[in-house]
Amino acid sequence: VQNIGKKIWVIAEGYLPPDDLTKSHQLVSHETACMLNAGDVDANVAIKIFYKDRDPAGPFKVIVPAHRTLHLRFDGLTDPETIPRDCDYSSLIISDQPIVVQHTRLDSRGGGLALLSTIAYPVET
Amino acid sequence: VQNIGKKIWVIAEGYLPPDDLTKSHQLVSHETACMLNAGDVDANVAIKIFYKDRDPAGPFKVIVPAHRTLHLRFDGLTDPETIPRDCDYSSLIISDQPIVVQHTRLDSRGGGLALLSTIAYPVET
Amino acid sequence: VQNIGKKIWVIAEGYLPPDDLTKSHQLVSHETACMLNAGDVDANVAIKIFYKDRDPAGPFKVIVPAHRTLHLRFDGLTDPETIPRDCDYSSLIISDQPIVVQHTRLDSRGGGLALLSTIAYPVET
Amino acid sequence: VQNIGKKIWVIAEGYLPPDDLTKSHQLVSHETACMLNAGDVDANVAIKIFYKDRDPAGPFKVIVPAHRTLHLRFDGLTDPETIPRDCDYSSLIISDQPIVVQHTRLDSRGGGLALLSTIAYPVET
Numbered sequence: 150v151q152n153i154g155k156k157i158w159v160i161a162e163g164y165l166p167p168d169d170l171t172k173s174h175q176l177v178s179h180e181t182a183c184m185l186n187a188g189d190v191d192a193n194v195a196i197k198i199f200y201k202d203r204d205p206a207g208p209f210k211v212i213v214p215a216h217r218t219l220h221l222r223f224d225g226l227t228d229p230e231t232i233p234r235d236c237d238y239s240s241l242i243i244s245d246q247p248i249v250v251q252h253t254r255l256d257s258r259g260g261g262l263a264l265l266s267t268i269a270y271p272v273e274t
Numbered sequence: 275v276q277n278i279g280k281k282i283w284v285i286a287e288g289y290l291p292p293d294d295l296t297k298s299h300q301l302v303s304h305e306t307a308c309m310l311n312a313g314d315v316d317a318n319v320a321i322k323i324f325y326k327d328r329d330p331a332g333p334f335k336v337i338v339p340a341h342r343t344l345h346l347r348f349d350g351l352t353d354p355e356t357i358p359r360d361c362d363y364s365s366l367i368i369s370d371q372p373i374v375v376q377h378t379r380l381d382s383r384g385g386g387l388a389l390l391s392t393i394a395y396p397v398e399t
Numbered sequence: 400v401q402n403i404g405k406k407i408w409v410i411a412e413g414y415l416p417p418d419d420l421t422k423s424h425q426l427v428s429h430e431t432a433c434m435l436n437a438g439d440v441d442a443n444v445a446i447k448i449f450y451k452d453r454d455p456a457g458p459f460k461v462i463v464p465a466h467r468t469l470h471l472r473f474d475g476l477t478d479p480e481t482i483p484r485d486c487d488y489s490s491l492i493i494s495d496q497p498i499v500v501q502h503t504r505l506d507s508r509g510g511g512l513a514l515l516s517t518i519a520y521p522v523e524t
Numbered sequence: 525v526q527n528i529g530k531k532i533w534v535i536a537e538g539y540l541p542p543d544d545l546t547k548s549h550q551l552v553s554h555e556t557a558c559m560l561n562a563g564d565v566d567a568n569v570a571i572k573i574f575y576k577d578r579d580p581a582g583p584f585k586v587i588v589p590a591h592r593t594l595h596l597r598f599d600g601l602t603d604p605e606t607i608p609r610d611c612d613y614s615s616l617i618i619s620d621q622p623i624v625v626q627h628t629r630l631d632s633r634g635g636g637l638a639l640l641s642t643i644a645y646p647v648e649t
Binding site for chain 4: 407409410411412413414449450451452454455485487488489491502504506508509511513514515516517518519520522
């Protein structure tokens, strides 16, 4: 099976809760873009971050290798900048190969756990 | 990339849990319509709220500027009216420019945190 | 705007957690099919419930009036039967008018709150 | 109604939290692929699991009988191998009959409950 997915995806929600960053890395509140490249060619992915009150940031560039998944943490992005916590954002994900994208947040403020997830929005091109 | 998204979206779920409104604003139970306008033209958005047992309300009008995201809290809407808490509703979102919409609820009743999120339903036109 | 939505929808997930049914009705663990009828004609909706190890049940019949939303609790269905708790199911929702469907679960086992939600799957006809 | 769903689906998110496996089986952190076969013919389903840093695993084969739902727990898969906990993955689900797929995670680390769910991504063929 080839051509699994789309080349452009949108995640309209985006928010990194303020949190205690000394917690276990896996349990610090975070968001991920889970990207599957089921194809035979490595995917070059460029992510653009949109904010409420300033110009977009990016592109943030990552590679999703052929036949691999990448669960990219937004709080791990540093180049060209970091995404501030406690700040609304959205992301536009552009790949040169078809991929599938799902968005997940773990919110551990207060010591409990909350999760959300959704398929991202695939843009027809 | 132009024409990212659709002009009409539906969020069939809608519920603002009853809550202690003296809590920190960010932690009061709420719902948001996260809207990305990735295009070059400001989007004029009209939201219509449907209820279980009375006529729809609205339009509630907001602008999502070009290249910006707006995470609109439903409990912040006041014109032409407010949405009651503890009341089932749905929303129809109509924009004059293509946007992408995602729906999120934070429920903090009882002191913990629960989250839900989904891509909204894009209407073909 | 007319023809908002589709006439056939699927919710593949379905599970009513075992719970203390003497709690406040709103906080008893439950699932809902949130259905918006944005059109001008009442929608007659028939729901069929699929199980793991027995024949499907239904149809369960409800009306979603024109310009109204109905957040239908699956644990409130009684005709032709009730859906057992602690039992996997799926639902097929067939309407004679276009509607939009979103699926939500509230799980309050143990005293906390957890939520999930997703747009249902719209079937092309 | 025939042909409800698609034959190829993707769940880009996938993660089995590390957990105390001596808890009640239903409350051990897990993920499910909820699959509805609303048609008249049994569906033969093959699942391929993609990882971050090694070749894909599978196929894992299951049958979703006609007119039945199967809520498949990923932590119950054993043939040809098990999926490790605390490891990012994605899944590609290929069926010989149309089905509908929804993805759910229950995370009970720490004693509370968190849930996520989304419709999976249907691949056009």
